[in-house]
Amino acid sequence: VDLSDIINLFDLEKRAAEIMTKMAYEYVASGAADELTVRWNRESLDNLKLNPSVLRDVSQLDTRISLFGDELPYPILIAPTAFHKIMHPEGELATARGAGVASATYVISSFTTTPLEEIAEVATQPLWFQLYVQDDRSLVKDLVQKAEAVGCRALCVTVDTPVPGIRNRQDRVNFRLPDEVKAPYMHGLGDQKKLLTWADIDWLNSFSNIPVLLKGILNPADAEQAVQAGVSGIIVSNHSGRNLDTVPATIDVLPGIANQVNKRVPLLMDGGIRRGTDVLKALAQGADAVLVGKPVCFGLACGGADGVSKVMTILRTEFELAMTLTGRTTIASIDRSVIWKPA
Numbered sequence: 001v002d003l004s005d006i007i008n009l010f011d012l013e014k015r016a017a018e019i020m021t022k023m024a025y026e027y028v029a030s031g032a033a034d035e036l037t038v039r040w041n042r043e044s045l046d047n048l049k050l051n052p053s054v055l056r057d058v059s060q061l062d063t064r065i066s067l068f069g070d071e072l073p074y075p076i077l078i079a080p081t082a083f084h085k086i087m088h089p090e091g092e093l094a095t096a097r098g099a100g101v102a103s104a105t106y107v108i109s110s111f112t113t114t115p116l117e118e119i120a121e122v123a124t125q126p127l128w129f130q131l132y133v134q135d136d137r138s139l140v141k142d143l144v145q146k147a148e149a150v151g152c153r154a155l156c157v158t159v160d161t162p163v164p165g166i167r168n169r170q171d172r173v174n175f176r177l178p179d180e181v182k183a184p185y186m187h188g189l190g191d192q193k194k195l196l197t198w199a200d201i202d203w204l205n206s207f208s209n210i211p212v213l214l215k216g217i218l219n220p221a222d223a224e225q226a227v228q229a230g231v232s233g234i235i236v237s238n239h240s241g242r243n244l245d246t247v248p249a250t251i252d253v254l255p256g257i258a259n260q261v262n263k264r265v266p267l268l269m270d271g272g273i274r275r276g277t278d279v280l281k282a283l284a285q286g287a288d289a290v291l292v293g294k295p296v297c298f299g300l301a302c303g304g305a306d307g308v309s310k311v312m313t314i315l316r317t318e319f320e321l322a323m324t325l326t327g328r329t330t331i332a333s334i335d336r337s338v339i340w341k342p343a
């Protein structure tokens with residue numbers, strides 16, 4: 001695919017729809033049930049208006065953040081997404097290379113279709129690992145230790161998927177992995193009978209040597225319990241509306257969670273981030289960083305590593321422009337005053 005035609009992340013989704021297999025496209029693009037939450041993630045971001053401050057010196061921007069001892073040049077990470085080999089033959093290796101070119105941290109999914117060692121070999125930027133906790137807890141422990149051994153810098157434990165959501169569009173195309181694609185660390189899709197609970201978080205914390213974050217928190221009470229449980233970070237996420245339809249947009253629940261957490265641990269957010277202004281809005285509402293999922297999958301499908309780096313570079317550039325045009329030159333200066341409120 002000629003990537004020079006791709007000006008923004010919406011263009012990319014259109015191109016991806018044309019070139020991906022129907023099964024792969026439906027897998028990436030679809031949400032749960034009626035896809036109301038998918039729509040709300042976007043609508044709520046769109047409905048926030050910005051409040052620029054003028055006549056500030058915007059000649060120097062500083063977009064750096066620090067997370068768990070690593071400096072990130074800009075606050076956008078690659079969200080964990082499954083099965084990259086159904087999107088591009090080079091799979092997760094292309095994602096890691098693209099992340100490297102774009103100086104982005106890449107969160108590898110438990111459903112990676114490439115072994116962790118091979119991804120780590122080509123990575124030049126920090127890797128994190130996303131964990132799905134399966135019934136065989138000794139295999140889970142082995143997997144965490146493998147992630148640590150290859151150098152993953154943090155562990156994102158996904159807590160919003162005790163069972164997979166209602167995925168009508170995936171059912172309609174009878175989604176399944178092609179025979180030649182394997183997810184070596186997962187032993188069945190959502191075959192979890194011993195459900196993950198807070199006791200398991202204590203267990204993971206007891207042996208993990210890297211920071212443990214919980215991914216999929218949607219309310220202040222759970223966020224408080226997470227902090228009390230000693231987690232190192234929280235990811236506000238509704239899984240891009242793929243699990244429980246009609247939960248609110250993440251940007252809408254973010255301020256309440258940010259108030260509750262009150263900077264005790266880093267707070268990340270994902271869901272519908274497609275524009276630099278979306279990144280600015282998420283930071284204004286209390287996130288320290290955001291992640292992007294679907295656009296990275298579409299970039300991978302359209303252009304392998306180049307497509308992935310293009311996604312991150314477009315978002316980064318748009319975010320820098322949004323900072324400049326609102327008169328906010330540092331990450332610390334992005335607070336709720338950037339969001340317009342009626343007088």
Ligand code: FNR
Pocket residue numbers: 027028029079080081082109110111130158215237238239240242270271272273291292293294295297
């Ligand atoms: C996901 N997501 C996800 N999350 C996770 O913890 N483990 C996983 O394996 C996957 N797999 C996955 C596949 C695909 C195709 C998508 C689109 C999403 C959720 C992902 O990490 C993230 O929460 C959302 O994708 C963020 O929202 P946007 O940016 O996709 O709107």
